[in-house]
Amino acid sequence: MVDRANRPSALNAPSAAAPGPQVEITGSGAASKVTATLPSGESVQVLLYGATVISWKSNGGKTENLWVSEKAALDGTKAVRGGVPVVFPVFGPPPKSGHATSALPQHGFARNSRWEYLGKSTSEDALDSTSVKLDFGLYTTGLSEDAHKAWPLDFGLVYSVTLAKDSLQTVVNVRNEGEQSFEFQFLLHTYFRINDITKTQVNGLLGVQYIDKVLNASTHDQKDASVAITGEVDRVYKSIPQDTTTIVEGGSPRFDVVRDNLQDTVVWNPWIEKAASMGDFSPDDGYKNMICVEVGAVNGWQKLEKGEVFEGGQTIKSLL
Numbered sequence: 001m002v003d004r005a006n007r008p009s010a011l012n013a014p015s016a017a018a019p020g021p022q023v024e025i026t027g028s029g030a031a032s033k034v035t036a037t038l039p040s041g042e043s044v045q046v047l048l049y050g051a052t053v054i055s056w057k058s059n060g061g062k063t064e065n066l067w068v069s070e071k072a073a074l075d076g077t078k079a080v081r082g083g084v085p086v087v088f089p090v091f092g093p094p095p096k097s098g099h100a101t102s103a104l105p106q107h108g109f110a111r112n113s114r115w116e117y118l119g120k121s122t123s124e125d126a127l128d129s130t131s132v133k134l135d136f137g138l139y140t141t142g143l144s145e146d147a148h149k150a151w152p153l154d155f156g157l158v159y160s161v162t163l164a165k166d167s168l169q170t171v172v173n174v175r176n177e178g179e180q181s182f183e184f185q186f187l188l189h190t191y192f193r194i195n196d197i198t199k200t201q202v203n204g205l206l207g208v209q210y211i212d213k214v215l216n217a218s219t220h221d222q223k224d225a226s227v228a229i230t231g232e233v234d235r236v237y238k239s240i241p242q243d244t245t246t247i248v249e250g251g252s253p254r255f256d257v258v259r260d261n262l263q264d265t266v267v268w269n270p271w272i273e274k275a276a277s278m279g280d281f282s283p284d285d286g287y288k289n290m291i292c293v294e295v296g297a298v299n300g301w302q303k304l305e306k307g308e309v310f311e312g313g314q315t316i317k318s319l320l
C-alpha cells in the first residue's frame, strides 16, 4: 500500500511564488540606469540622466522599439539622442525674451538633469498580465545651479514609466510647489525605431492644423489621412481631437501612440542633411530607421497656480 502521508503532494506543497518583474539598478552617478524585466521577457531601461527611457523591448524581449543613436551620450554629459527624452518646461527654443523660460536652453532642463529613482510597484490585471511601474522624481533642489538660476521656481515632477507586455506608458505629474504661479510646456520626444522610413506613415492627424517648422513656421491643414516622410519633416500638430496616432510601416500598423491629457504632437525626421549636421546622430543614414512622434502640450502654455497639479502622458503600443 502506498504510504500517502509520506508522499510529497503537488497539491499540498506550498506553491512557489510566480516570478515577478525584476528591477535592477546598474552603473553609477549620472550613468546609473534602472532596468525592469517582465517574467515574459519584455524590458525597459531608464537612464537617471533625464529619466530618459533608452530601451523598450517587447515581443518577449526580441523587438527593440526605440531608436538610440550610436553616438548618443549615455554618461550624463549631454541629452540623449534617442529613446524618450523628457522636454520641460519649454519646447524648442524658448521665447527670446519676456518669458520665465527665456534663459533656458532648447527643450528646457528636464532632459539634462539627474532624476531620482523613487521606486517600483508591480501589478497584475484580471488576465494575469503583469506590469511594473518605475517612478522618477525631479525637484527644484535637484537642479543644476545654472538651471535653477534660469528658472527659479519651485516645482516637483514625478515621471512614471509603466511596462506591460505589449505597451509602455509614460506619464508626468507636474506640481507647483511654490508661492507664485508658473507656465510650462511639456513633451515626450519619443524616437521610434522603424525599418524603413520610405515605407512609414503617420495616421490619425487628418484635418488637424499644424505649424511647419521646415516651411518658416507657416500654418497648414493636414489634408491626407497619412503623413508620408519623403524629406525633412518638423511639424507641430495642434489641438488634436483624436486620441490615437498610428505609425504604419509597409501598410501595417506598427505603433499606436495614445495621448492622455496632451493635445499636441510633433512629427520629426531630420532626413539626410540635418542628420549629418548633428554630431551625436549616428550612423548618418540612421534617419531611415527612426521617426519621432512626440506627444505634448506645446501650443501655448500650461499654467499652474500654487499647489496645482498637471498630469499628462502617453501609452505606446507595439503592434508587431
Ligand SMILES: O=P(O)(O)OC[C@H]1O[C@H](O)[C@H](O)[C@@H](O)[C@@H]1O
Binding pocket: 092, 106, 107, 213, 234, 235, 266, 267, 268, 292, 294
Ligand atoms: O536637437 P534637439 O535639441 O534634440 O531637437 C531635436 C528636434 O526636436 C523637435 O522635434 C523639434 O521640433 C525639432 O525642431 C528639433 O530639431
